[in-house]
Amino acid sequence: MSEDVIVQTRALSKVYRDFWGRQKVRALKALDLEVRRGEVLGLLGPNGSGKTTTIKLILGLLFPTAGEALVFGKRATDVSKNERIGYLPEESYLYRFLNAEETLDFYARLFDMPPATRQERVDSLIKQVGLDQARKRQLQEYSKGMTRRIGLAQALINNPDLILLDEPTSGLDPIGTREMKDMILRLKDEGKTVVMCSHLLADVQDVCDRIAILHQGELKELGRVDTLLTVADVTQIRARGLSADCQNEIRDVISRHQGELLDMANPTTTLEELFLSIVRDSEARPGRRAKVEQPADPSAAD
Template sequence: MADQDVVVETRKLTKIYRDFWGRQKKVALRALNLKVYRGEIFGLLGPNGSGKTTTIKLLLGLLFPTDGDALVFDQPAAEVRKNERIGYLPEESYLYRFLNAEETLDFYGRLFKLDAATRRKKAAELIELVNLGADKKRILKEYSKGMRQRIGLAQALINDPELVILDEPTSGLDPLGTRWMKDLIVNLRNQGKTIIMCSHRLEDVQDICDRVAILNEGELQELGSVRSLLEDVQRLELRASGVQLNEDLRKDLESVLAKHGGVIEFIGHPTTTLEDLFLRIVAQSKAHPGRRYLPEKAAAKPVEVKDSSTHVSR
């Protein structure tokens, strides 16, 4: 990609934590070089203590580099003005718990010097976006973790940022919320925004990230597009429909592969993901209130309806 599309760049970015006396405690990041381009979803992966959050904090100016440079929009990370174009969702949503959703968004809107009308409009839009309309007058102390994550995301979007940095965005969310969040992130990318996210949930990263960097012990281990990193050129995957698996088909396939020097490692019906199954069941449940799982015997003999409870089979 062209250089003008680079949104974030680190050059030999190094962070060493020291104690009060200047003695070295831990090398959190060692000479990290990477570039994040406009309009992509970039994932930071790695085990605990690998330097993901440190990288994000360095990019946001929450930490100062021991060596090297961190540039965001071609400006040093310590430059405050760059923050006008950034939205940040921390790992835990550390918002002020004595404020309600509207007040929270109003406060962060003021920090961006939005006028009162714009703040009201943006707050209403974002509260709608994160599905907190019914709870907008409740103080955040009363929110569940998922709700706090949603309002946290809303505050990160109050300034309509070009770059959104998300630290564990699906942390604390149920599968529905996780899917919603992933859809939203993809949607933001489709609007032309650049996303940097770090997550422990590899399936999330795999689902939505365009490129990933894998860190371990503060060092960059791998960097590239998800597809290129996951692609196994030594193996071949074939999907087919309209045929049933039987011995004839297996033998035919084995002979074709043998002709080209290959062997079948696995052949069978594909399974869906647990997430897809869960989402389908919840969607059906919403479509048919009162439906519930019953063992096969009981299911054969419908339960007599005694009241209007929704927990009966139909």
């Protein structure tokens, strides 16, 4: 296994059985997959497609029925691999009677961290995920978003090389979602390898380098996001400040070259962008009605 391959699965299969050993469901069928150092891989698929099962097999939370999963060249059941792994489960399964500080301190101890390092790491992560004001509050008093943030902090407590995120944006508001995506991109910039599974396609598209699409336990597609999403026979031009004449001229040029004009209009922003812009403005000018930046009107230029 190459140094650059962080996770490798070979014909990884999982069959769930009932108490009597009878097959209930075949959750994963002979999955062959490689995750390389420094990339963000998204596992995509509808509910029950085998995304979470794959992550659990990689973590050693489940045992494969056939095949094997290697992480850092070690078997998934080898506990020592966990030294370099961070895991954020679908819901933050944390001890709700602990507060944020105690939670992170507990997980840091599980990595055998010496006290000084532990304290430093706990402080820095609590600030990083924006829970400094709530560090002494028990997790049972936390909102869903705060719980996800402390969950993310526990996943990063050991400064892991590989981070596995199961539905990382689930239950988060748009700001939380954006922060989570920014965090994933930051981790990527730091050279970490991220494997995330989600059924929120936009999230995956925003942060993943490669995606693997699973359906009914089978790998249906695997490749780079930009390659997979590129429509080869369509050209997109985005420009600012074009006059109506100029736009007509472009239409003529397309027509002259036997092209088919599919669309030429002022684009709309995404609802996410609009929402974030309003929140930013509200924070900058509290108590005032939000002023949303409108795209420039081309007719005004005339």
